[in-house]
Amino acid sequence: MPEGPEIRRAADRLAEAVAGDPLVRAQFAFPQLKRFERDLIDRRIESITPRGKALLTRFDHGWTLYSHNQLYGVWKIAGPGERPETKRSLRVALETAHSAILLYSASDVSMWPSDEIESHPFLQNLGPDVLDPALDVQAVAARLRSPAFRGRALGALLLDQRFLAGMGNYLRSEVLFAAGLHPRLRPKELDDAQLARLAQALLDIPRLSYSTRGIARASGMRSDYLADTPDGFRFQVFARAGQPCPACGTPVERMMSSSRRLYLCRSCQPDPRAGG
DSSP states (O other), rough: OOOOOHHHHHHHHHHHHHTBBBEEEEEEEEGTTHHHHHHHHBEEEEEEETTTEEEEEEETTTTTEEEEETTTEEEEETTTTTOOOOOEEEEEEEEEEEEEEEESOEEEEEEEGGGGGSSHHHTTOOBBBTEEEEEEEEOOOOOHSSSSTTTTHHHOOOOTTTTBBBBOOOHHHHHHHHHHHHTTTGGGGGOOHHHHHHHHHHHHHHHHHHHHHHHHHEEEEEEEOOOOSSSSOOOOSSTTTTSBBBTTTBEEEEEEEEEEEEEETTEEEEOGGGOO
């Protein structure tokens, strides 16, 4: 499943394609949404923004389209009237005179009055978006210290969207490596310096991934995040099992945490249960 940086970049591309132009066609595959098709003609998309791993498409007449890709959904951009060849089922089509954005295979789609969208059950359970520019280190540190999260193992906590929305599996491995912390540690076991490093990494790593606009590339069993600049985001440990740690040269290891693969350096991220 795409993580916060990828979803935000997708939202940027979708908004660039259609935001601000009047819609000439709207199509929904879901019977309960058919009534909105006519209402959306000549309306404009004001914004397309991510909330965790959901997208909110806000229209200028006071309604917002909520969509969550889940495992199989995907947005595509096409010319007006065009439909890419695919075996996927088209769920939503929003077209202007210049471009169309098309949602395939997703099942979690609904329309909400914009002033009520925050009452959506998924959004109510989300923590702050990890890429929200207003989120700062102090706020992240406060969440780590809070009773709801301070007793959770980091390996599980960093996947919990109630903690920080938009975090995901590759980000989890990279954040813990950057902070030098083992996934079995809990926030309440960290000293002030460790907690500060973790809070900073939770902001820096996702933001670097988003801002350098990395491109995922798979080669055999290895995946790298390539960046447009030398300072861009690259995997340090994720999907690099058996390769030398970039900090100390110890082979990177793979383990399972919360039923997901996690990568770490045993030397840079010592296991507290092994006595360091």
